[in-house]
Amino acid sequence: MRYRGTLRYMLPWMTADLDEIDEVFGDDPWPYGIEANRPTLEALVTYLAEQSVIAAPMPIEELFVPTFSSTGEHSL
Numbered sequence: 001m002r003y004r005g006t007l008r009y010m011l012p013w014m015t016a017d018l019d020e021i022d023e024v025f026g027d028d029p030w031p032y033g034i035e036a037n038r039p040t041l042e043a044l045v046t047y048l049a050e051q052s053v054i055a056a057p058m059p060i061e062e063l064f065v066p067t068f069s070s071t072g073e074h075s076l
Contacts, residue, residue: 034060 011017021029031037041060048054 034064 034041038060041063045057045060049057
């Protein structure tokens, strides 16, 4: 999507939008993993509890199913 030699997507504003995304969000607008998203996830849990969507705040780690790597290591 970022290769500007020949754009795969035919949107005239695409390059300007990509530049704006880089300026606002930095290197990675869609970070992956709990730690990269912890502030957002903690805010979400706080708002859900404040609005009585959930009974009480919970640890972020409890929101996700643990996974195992091919080496058998446990991670979230």
